[in-house]
Amino acid sequence: xxxxxxxxxxxxxxxxxxxxxxxxxxxxxxxxxxxNFDQLRSSSTAGGWLKTVATRLTLNHLSRYxxxxxxxxxxxxxxxxxDSELEFTTPDLTPDAIVADIDAEQRQAIIEQxxxxxxxxxRVPLVxxxxxxxxxQDIANQLRVSLPKVKTDIQRARMALAKILARRGVVRAxxxxx
Amino acid sequence: MSNGPEKxxxxxxxxxxxxxxxRAPATLEARVLAQLAxxxxxxxxxxxxxxxxxxxARVAFLIASYGFVRLAIAGVMSIITFVGSRExxxxxxxxxxxxxxxxxxxxxxxxxxxxxxxPLWLYGAAVCGFALYALLFGLGTVAYRTLYVQR
Numbered sequence: 001x002x003x004x005x006x007x008x009x010x011x012x013x014x015x016x017x018x019x020x021x022x023x024x025x026x027x028x029x030x031x032x033x034x035x036n037f038d039q040l041r042s043s044s045t046a047g048g049w050l051k052t053v054a055t056r057l058t059l060n061h062l063s064r065y066x067x068x069x070x071x072x073x074x075x076x077x078x079x080x081x082x083d084s085e086l087e088f089t090t091p092d093l094t095p096d097a098i099v100a101d102i103d104a105e106q107r108q109a110i111i112e113q114x115x116x117x118x119x120x121x122x123r124v125p126l127v128x129x130x131x132x133x134x135x136x137q138d139i140a141n142q143l144r145v146s147l148p149k150v151k152t153d154i155q156r157a158r159m160a161l162a163k164i165l166a167r168r169g170v171v172r173a174x175x176x177x178x
Numbered sequence: 179m180s181n182g183p184e185k186x187x188x189x190x191x192x193x194x195x196x197x198x199x200x201r202a203p204a205t206l207e208a209r210v211l212a213q214l215a216x217x218x219x220x221x222x223x224x225x226x227x228x229x230x231x232x233x234x235a236r237v238a239f240l241i242a243s244y245g246f247v248r249l250a251i252a253g254v255m256s257i258i259t260f261v262g263s264r265e266x267x268x269x270x271x272x273x274x275x276x277x278x279x280x281x282x283x284x285x286x287x288x289x290x291x292x293x294x295x296x297p298l299w300l301y302g303a304a305v306c307g308f309a310l311y312a313l314l315f316g317l318g319t320v321a322y323r324t325l326y327v328q329r
Binding site for chain 1: 183186187189190191193194196197198199200201202203205206207209210213214217
């Protein structure tokens with residue numbers, strides 16, 4: 001459990017954007033692992049199994065949670081959800097755009113925080129693609145949405161993430177007149 | 179400067195590539211172990227199915243059930259006998275009359291009060307109640323979003 005708990009927790013935390021929920025999900029993942037302990041003990045793919053189960057349980061949790069709390073959670077969220085404040089900040093995407101004089105640990109914390117700030121319909125596909133290395137088609141299947149929508153959501157999520165990071169000073173921003 | 183999709187994708191890739199795993203809370207392992215201990219704790223016989231009960235408990239339960247059924251039947255029979263007598267029936271009728279009189283008097287009083295209140299007040303009270311309900315709902319939403327979702 002020691003070897004995998006950070007991986008399982010990270011998967012759940014990045015997808016949910018909520019540490020308390022991620023801890024509950026991680027607990028469920030390890031309880032399921034215990035049920036299959038005999039198979040997993042000798043398996044070389046235990047890590048992959050745990051990651052898959054963590055992703056599946058998190059997505060199940062999110063879909064249940066979304067149905068239950070749709071009104072509360074998505075009150076302000078629609079497809080035009082970019083902050084007006086961010087509209088004026090265009091991140092610089094050149095290879096040396098990442099500000100070097102920020103401590104790596106601090107930069108990592110800011111990136112995690114920025115992920116949490118993304119709306120769920122942006123964060124989930126982005127994390128599945130960039131952190132879980134899932135192909136577009138698999139993400140579309142998992143989330144039961146069309147392939148073009150997944151691509152659009154991920155593209156918007158990347159832009160929103162880059163803008164948040166530009167605002168926090170992690171990447172260079174060029175001010176553009178909107 | 180144009181931020182093309184491929185450029186943006188490789189930029190985000192570059193950003194997250196070195197991102198380390200989040201550290202799991204220290205409480206996670208203890209929680210899992212506690213849950214496992216709970217799942218594997220022996221369940222007492224009275225929380226299991228009847229077929230898993232000890233023989234003496236099963237026999238005692240059947241005897242107690244038989245006694246309870248006998249008692250219930252005897253109780254119902256005695257109530258039927260009691261209600262069947264004339265005095266009891268008359269008493270019941272008089273109590274029913276008192277009850278209906280009290281209810282009708284209360285209804286008359288309420289309708290008198292309502293008719294005495296100006297309709298504008300009633301509409302105002304309804305609007306006020308609805309506004310308070312909406313306010314409470316809004317406060318609940320804000321509290322949820324602030325205290326729970328942002329956690």
